[in-house]
Amino acid sequence: xxxxxxxxxxxxxxxxxxxxxxxxxxxxxxxxxxxxxxxxxxxxxxxxxxxxxxxxxxxxxxxxxxxxxxxxxxxxxxxxxxxxxxxxxxxxxxxxxxxxxxxxxxxxxxxxxxxxxxxxxxxxxxxxxxxxxxxxxxxxxxxxxxxxxxxxxxxxxxxxxxxxxxxxxxxxxxxxxxxxxxxxxxxxxxxxxxxxxxxxxxxxxxxxxxxxxxxxxxxxxxxxxxxxxxxxxxxxxxxxxxxxxxxxxxxxxxxxxxxxxxxxxxxxxxxxxxxxxxxxxxxxxxxxxxxxxxxxxxxxxxxxxxxxxxxxxxxxxxxxxxxxxxxxxxxxxxxxxxxxxxxxxxxxxxxxxxxxxxxxxxxxxxxxxxxxxxxx
Amino acid sequence: xxxxxxxxxxxxxxxxxxxxxxxxxxxxxxxxxxxxxxxxxxxxxxxxxxxxxxxxxxxxxxxxxxxxxxxxxxxxxxxx
Numbered sequence: 082x083x084x085x086x087x088x089x090x091x092x093x094x095x096x097x098x099x100x101x102x103x104x105x106x107x108x109x110x111x112x113x114x115x116x117x118x119x120x121x122x123x124x125x126x127x128x129x130x131x132x133x134x135x136x137x138x139x140x141x142x143x144x145x146x147x148x149x150x151x152x153x154x155x156x157x158x159x160x161x162x163x164x165x166x167x168x169x170x171x172x173x174x175x176x177x178x179x180x181x182x183x184x185x186x187x188x189x190x191x192x193x194x195x196x197x198x199x200x201x202x203x204x205x206x207x208x209x210x211x212x213x214x215x216x217x218x219x220x221x222x223x224x225x226x227x228x229x230x231x232x233x234x235x236x237x238x239x240x241x242x243x244x245x246x247x248x249x250x251x252x253x254x255x256x257x258x259x260x261x262x263x264x265x266x267x268x269x270x271x272x273x274x275x276x277x278x279x280x281x282x283x284x285x286x287x288x289x290x291x292x293x294x295x296x297x298x299x300x301x302x303x304x305x306x307x308x309x310x311x312x313x314x315x316x317x318x319x320x321x322x323x324x325x326x327x328x329x330x331x332x333x334x335x336x337x338x339x340x341x342x343x344x345x346x347x348x349x350x351x352x353x354x355x356x357x358x359x360x361x362x363x364x365x366x367x368x369x370x371x372x373x374x375x376x377x378x379x380x381x382x383x384x385x386x387x388x389x390x391x392x393x394x395x396x397x398x399x400x401x402x403x404x405x406x407x408x409x410x411x412x413x414x415x416x417x418x419x420x421x422x423x424x425x426x427x428x429x430x431x432x433x434x435x436x437x438x439x440x441x442x443x444x445x446x447x448x449x450x451x452x453x454x455x456x457x
Numbered sequence: 458x459x460x461x462x463x464x465x466x467x468x469x470x471x472x473x474x475x476x477x478x479x480x481x482x483x484x485x486x487x488x489x490x491x492x493x494x495x496x497x498x499x500x501x502x503x504x505x506x507x508x509x510x511x512x513x514x515x516x517x518x519x520x521x522x523x524x525x526x527x528x529x530x531x532x533x534x535x536x537x
Contacts, residue, residue, distance in 0.1 A: 121537045209537035232534035234469045239534050259508060259515065260533045268506040269470065269533060277536055308515070310468060310531065315478075319466075321508075321531065323515035381518050383489060417503045446496065446503055 090177070091133050104298035105133060109179075111297045114138040114198055116189055116217060117207035118165040120152040120282030121231050121289060125205055127155060128290035129180075130173040134297075136181040137173070138201060141165045142188040152279035189213060191341055194220045203293055205229045207286065215263045216345040218243065218256040219334055227296055230256060231289040233277055236313040238285030242292050242303045253305045254325055261328035262396070263345070265419045281313050328379065331397035355435065356425035357442040360451045363412065366439070371409035376445075377424045378415045386445060388452075396420045403431040410437050417444035463522070465495075466529040474501045488520045491528065507532045 088095070095105050113134050115125050118141040129137055145153070145160040145168060153165075160168045166184045173182055187193060189208075194216060198204050204226050206217050214232070221228040221244050228243040243255040288309070295301040308321045334340040358366070366372050367389055374391035377399060394402055396415070406428060413421035413428075421440040429435040441448060463484045467475045482498065485491050488509055496503055508515050510529040511522055522528070 117537055119537050207537050209535065211533070211535045214535060231537075233536040234532075234534040237469055237534070260506060262506075264506045264533055268504060269535065282537065308531070312468075312478075319513065319529070321510050321513050321515050321529070323508075324517075326517055419504070444503075 090179075094132065100298070100300055104300050107298045108133050108294065109135050111203065112136040112138070112201045113203045113205060113293060113297075114140065114201040115205045115207055116140045116213070117209065118153075118155070118169045119143075119149065119207060119209060120233070120277065120279075121286040122205075122207035123153045123155040123169075124283050124286035125207055125290045125293070126169055126173055127176065128287060129293060130177045130182075132290075132294055133177065134180055134293075136183065138183040138185060138197070139166050139169055140185040140187065140189050140197065141169075142186055152277065152282050154283065189217070191216055191220075191343060191345060195224060195337060195340065198226055199224050201226065203227050203229065203296060205289060205293055207231070207289070211263050211269075212345045214256065216343070219340060219343065222252070222255050222333055223337060223340055225252070228255070229289050229292050229296070231285050233282050233285050235276070236278060236281060238281060238288075238311045238313075240285060240288045240292060240304060240309040240311075241307065242296060242305050245296065245303070245305050254323060255329065255333075257329040257332050258326040259308060259323060261326055261332045262420070265423065268419065278313065284313070285311060328397055331395075356422055356429065356438055356440040357418070358412070358439045359442050360448050363414075363439075363441050363448065366410065366412060369410070373407070373409060373411050375406075375411060375413050375424070376415070377413050377420050378445075382416060384445065384449060396424055399424055399427060403428060406432075410439070412439040412441060414441035414448070415444050416446055418442050418447075419444075463526065463528060466527070468507075468530060469532040469534060471502070471505060471507055471530050471532050474499050474505065484524075485522060487522055488516060491522060495530075502530075505532060 091105050094100050095102055111134050113129055115122055118139055143165050145156045145163055145165055147161055155169050155172055164186055166186045170182045170184050198220055204221050206214055206228060208214055227245045230241045230243055232239050245253045247253050292303050295303045310319045334343050376391050376393045377396040379395050413424040415421040418441060425438040425440040428438045461484050462481045465480050467478055472478050482494055485494055508531040511520055511526050
């Protein structure tokens with residue numbers, strides 16, 4: 082890197098009190114992987130390139146479409162139908178030829194993910210779906226890479242910095258400390274239906290780029306163990322603190338082998354209701370022999386169940402305890418019937434016997450509600 | 458807001474369930490009672506994933522709720 086470049090191109094940030102040449106040099110040497118070149122990815126890529134990041138990897142297998150243009154501001158009308166990664170790379174190169182750009186015109190999956198991220202210092206999640214977000218989170222934990230997270234919904238955004246080294250062995254919180262399990266269908270609205278105002282990912286993506294720069298340069302306080310929320314409607318910003326969640330490590334794959342065995346695509350519950358039984362059927366089965374009830378909720382969850390005998394195996398534990406389930410009919414239940422559905426699906430797949438696993442529809446809450454009504 | 462009620466900030470698409478970004482419910486002493494009250498008033502919340510924060514701290518177990526505590530319900534976002 083020519084010194085005159087450093088002085089001219091980056092002069093306005095190098096002269097910043099508290100930034101300086103040391104911070105600029107750290108940026109010039111950094112390798113950052115940006116996953117997703119969409120609404121969040123565009124501002125992240127633009128600001129990281131402009132700021133003089135040494136090397137940026139860009140992952141996206143998508144083509145530019147006309148519905149992207151209102152928010153993905155790296156692309157213009159002439160780019161429709163072209164590869165996002167390729168167009169982004171060309172435009173970013175014009176913006177700052179000093180930044181080395183590496184194109185990955187692929188869909189990131191668990192088979193290529195670990196290899197790709199291991200070559201970078203920092204990973205930036207600019208994807209648009211939970212499967213990818215959980216996979217990237219887990220991969221970053223396994224590979225010990227800091228992860229800059231951001232996501233939008235409607236007029237709101239969230240930003241957080243995960244998995245930063247703290248001392249010799251420890252790392253700060255990750256996405257599973259916030260939401261240990263991937264949401265099932267119906268637990269969040271379908272994003273394609275939700276819509277997004279063009280400028281919102283611009284704001285949130287810019288915040289994400291800022292967190293990357295802060296983390297790399299050591300300037301300021303990155304959002305470690307914190308979740309920032311922004312609401313475009315009322316300009317309200319809030320920062321929430323969180324702690325390590327006991328469930329997080331139970332849900333994370335413990336090594337690369339387990340990572341490859343994870344089912345990120347289908348961790349979301351399929352819509353099929355094939356294991357569900359209603360409260361009436363459940364009551365009828367309760368009294369039958371050879372029927373075992375399993376509560377897959379976490380140990381602290383209420384209400385307590387005193388009405389019938391049951392075993393407690395949390396959904397997180399179940400993966401390693403499937404062999405303990407034994408023969409006979411097994412009915413899983415949880416709070417609202419979502420995790421128990423997942424449990425039944427897991428057990429059915431493990432034993433290859435879908436007929437003997439069931440899930441209480443609506444969970445223990447609606448079962449209790451029904452019985453309370455019958456009492457009055 | 459009266460002395461016996463508490464304000465709850467609702468984020469993201471949970472607003473579709475509560476009908477407003479801020480709701481008020483009768484004061485309760487801990488987060489367990491709070492969730493029960495919320496589920497009674499908005500049964501659809503049972504099907505949704507969200508975090509509960511008390512005074513800008515995300516909590517996982519039963520937590521006391523002090524007077525004038527700020528409560529927030531935070532769902533996960535996936536859009537990009």
